[in-house]
Amino acid sequence: MRIVMDREYCVGSGQCVLSAPELFDQSEEDGRVLLRTARPEPAAIDRSRIAVDLCPSRALSLADD
Amino acid sequence: MVQNRMLTSVSSAAGAEPPAFPMPRTCPFDPPAEYAALRIERPVTQVRLPTGQLAWLVTRYEDVRRLLTDPRVSSDREHPNLPLTEPVTPESRRRIAAVGRSLIGLDPPEHAPRRRMLVTEFTVRRIQALRPHIQQVVDGCIDELLAGPRPADLVAALSLPVPSMVICELLGVPYSDREFFERCSTAQLRRSIPAEERQRTTGELRAYLDRLVTAKEAAPGEDLLGRLIVHNRETPVFDHELLVGLAMLLLVAGHESTANMISLGVVGLLEHPEQLAQITADPAAVDMAVEELLRYFCIVDAQPRVAAADIEIGGVTIPAGDGLLIAFAAANRDEEAFPAASTMDLGRGARNHVAFGYGIHQCLGQNLAREELQIVFSTLFARVPGLRLAARVEELPFKKDSNVYGIDQLPVTW
Ligand code: HEM
Ligand code: SF4
Numbered sequence: 001m002r003i004v005m006d007r008e009y010c011v012g013s014g015q016c017v018l019s020a021p022e023l024f025d026q027s028e029e030d031g032r033v034l035l036r037t038a039r040p041e042p043a044a045i046d047r048s049r050i051a052v053d054l055c056p057s058r059a060l061s062l063a064d065d
Numbered sequence: 066m067v068q069n070r071m072l073t074s075v076s077s078a079a080g081a082e083p084p085a086f087p088m089p090r091t092c093p094f095d096p097p098a099e100y101a102a103l104r105i106e107r108p109v110t111q112v113r114l115p116t117g118q119l120a121w122l123v124t125r126y127e128d129v130r131r132l133l134t135d136p137r138v139s140s141d142r143e144h145p146n147l148p149l150t151e152p153v154t155p156e157s158r159r160r161i162a163a164v165g166r167s168l169i170g171l172d173p174p175e176h177a178p179r180r181r182m183l184v185t186e187f188t189v190r191r192i193q194a195l196r197p198h199i200q201q202v203v204d205g206c207i208d209e210l211l212a213g214p215r216p217a218d219l220v221a222a223l224s225l226p227v228p229s230m231v232i233c234e235l236l237g238v239p240y241s242d243r244e245f246f247e248r249c250s251t252a253q254l255r256r257s258i259p260a261e262e263r264q265r266t267t268g269e270l271r272a273y274l275d276r277l278v279t280a281k282e283a284a285p286g287e288d289l290l291g292r293l294i295v296h297n298r299e300t301p302v303f304d305h306e307l308l309v310g311l312a313m314l315l316l317v318a319g320h321e322s323t324a325n326m327i328s329l330g331v332v333g334l335l336e337h338p339e340q341l342a343q344i345t346a347d348p349a350a351v352d353m354a355v356e357e358l359l360r361y362f363c364i365v366d367a368q369p370r371v372a373a374a375d376i377e378i379g380g381v382t383i384p385a386g387d388g389l390l391i392a393f394a395a396a397n398r399d400e401e402a403f404p405a406a407s408t409m410d411l412g413r414g415a416r417n418h419v420a421f422g423y424g425i426h427q428c429l430g431q432n433l434a435r436e437e438l439q440i441v442f443s444t445l446f447a448r449v450p451g452l453r454l455a456a457r458v459e460e461l462p463f464k465k466d467s468n469v470y471g472i473d474q475l476p477v478t479w
Contacts (some may be wrong), residue, residue: 011425012184014432031184056427058134
C-alpha cells in the first residue's frame with residue numbers, strides 16, 4: 001500500500017494532518033501537504049484511507065503496489 | 066428536544082411550479098423538513114428563488130461531494146445565473162462579485178495561487194500555536210461572565226467576543242471597532258433586512274476595511290494582513306481592491322459563523338445532559354463532539370454554484386449555465402452517509418461531514434474554528450458546571466432569516 005499525492009491539487013485544508021499526523025505534514029512555505037512516509041505501517045492504513053476520503057481536493061490516493 | 070421527524074412530502078407533479086427556496090425551518094435543530102423527502106424522491110431538483118431565478122437544489126451527500134470536486138462546476142460569483150437567496154441592489158451585486166474575486170468566487174487555475182498565499186497562516190501547526198492565546202481569551206470572557214449579573218446573554222458574553230477577538234488579533238483589525246463590524250456582518254447575512262439597508266451597511270464595512278488596508282499598505286505590521294501585503298509585493302496576486310475584498314471575507318466569515326456554532330453547540334449540549342456528561346468526564350472526547358455538532362447544526366445551509374457544462378447527476382441533466390444550490394445541511398443528514406443522521410450522537414466519530422464544504426473552497430478557517438469550539442466547550446462546562454438555559458428552547462430567537470443559521474441572544478444562568 002502506497003500513498004500517492006499530487007501537490008498541484010492540494011488546498012492546504014489540513015484534513016490529512018488531522019487524520020494521520022504520523023503520515024502527513026504541511027509545508028511551512030506554502031501550507032501544502034508533505035508526506036512523512038509513502039508506505040503506512042499496517043496500523044496506520046485505516047487512518048490513511050480516512051485521510052484520502054476527507055481530502056477535499058482529491059490530492060491524495062492509494063496505490064496497491 | 067423538538068420532534069419533527071415525519072417526511073414532509075413535496076409535490077412532484079410534472080410541470081408544477083418548483084418549490085420555493087430557501088425552505089423554512091420548522092424545528093430549531095433540524096434543517097428544513099422538505100430536504101428529507103427531496104433526498105429520496107428528487108435528489109437534484111429545481112427550486113424557485115426570491116429573485117425569481119430557478120436553480121437546481123442538490124441534497125444527497127454523495128452528489129454534493131461529487132459536484133464540489135467536479136471541474137465543470139463553477140463558483141463564479143459574477144455569473145448572471147448565480148443563485149441569490151434574496152433580492153439585491155445592483156450595487157450589492159457588484160460587491161458580491163468583488164468579494165468573490167478575492168478567493169471564494171474563483172475557479173481553477175485562478176483560485177490556487179490566491180489560496181496558497183493564505184494557507185500558511187492556517188496550517189494545523191500555526192493554528193495549534195494559537196491555542197494558549199485562545200484559551201486566555203476564553204478564560205477572560207468566562208471571568209467576566211461569572212462576575213456579572215444572572216441571567217446573562219451568552220452571545221454577548223462569549224459566543225461573539227471569542228471569535229471576534231481572535232480574528233481581530235490575527236488579521237490586525239482593532240477590537241475596539243467590534244460593535245461596528247459585528248453589526249455590519251450580521252446585517253449582510255439577513256434576508257429580512259431590506260436590500261437598500263444591507264447595501265448601506267456592507268458599504269460602510271467596505272469603506273472601513275479600505276481605510277484599514279490602505280494604512281497597512283503604508284506601514285504593514287506583524288499581522289496576517291500586514292504579512293500578506295509584504296508577501297504580495299514579492300509575488301503579486303492581489304491588488305488593493307482584492308485585498309479589501311479578502312479582508313471582508315476573512316473578517317465576516319472569521320467571527321460570525323464560529324459565534325453561531327458556539328451558541329447552537331451550547332444549546333445542543335445543554336439539551337442532551339447525558340452526552341454532555343460524557344465530554345465533561347473525558348476531555349479527549351470534545352474533539353469528536355465538535356465534529357458532530359458541526360454536522361448536526363450545519364449552519365451554512367447551502368452555497369451557490371453554476372454549471373459550466375451539461376452535467377448528468379441524480380437522474381437529471383443540468384444544462385450548462387444553470388445555477389446550482391449545494392445543500393450542505395441536507396447532505397449532513399443523509400442516512401446513506403450517517404446512520405441515524407437526525408440523532409445528535411457526540412460519540413459518532415464521523416469527520417466526513419460537509420459543514421465546512423468540500424472541494425477546493427473547503428473552509429480556509431476550519432482548523433481555527435475547530436480549535437475555538439473545542440476550547441470553548443471544554444472550558445465553559447468545566448468552569449460553569451451549573452450552566453443552564455434561562456428561557457425555553459422554543460422561545461430562543463433562532464436566526465430563521467439568516468444565510469448562516471444561529472441564535473441572536475442566548476439567556477443563561479448558573
Ligand atoms: C464554524 C465555523 C465555520 C463554518 C461552519 C464555515 C463554513 C464554511 C463553508 C461551508 C465554506 C465553503 C463555501 C463554498 O464552498 O462556497 C467556507 C469557506 C470559507 N471560510 Fe469558513 N466557516 C467557518 C469559520 C471560518 C473562519 C473562522 C474563517 C476565517 C478565519 C473562515 C474563512 C473562510 C474562507 C476564507 C472561505 C473561502 C475559502 C475558499 O474559497 O478557498 N471560515 N466556510
Ligand atoms: S487533506 Fe488534501 S487538500 Fe488538505 S492538506 Fe491534505 S492533501 Fe492538501
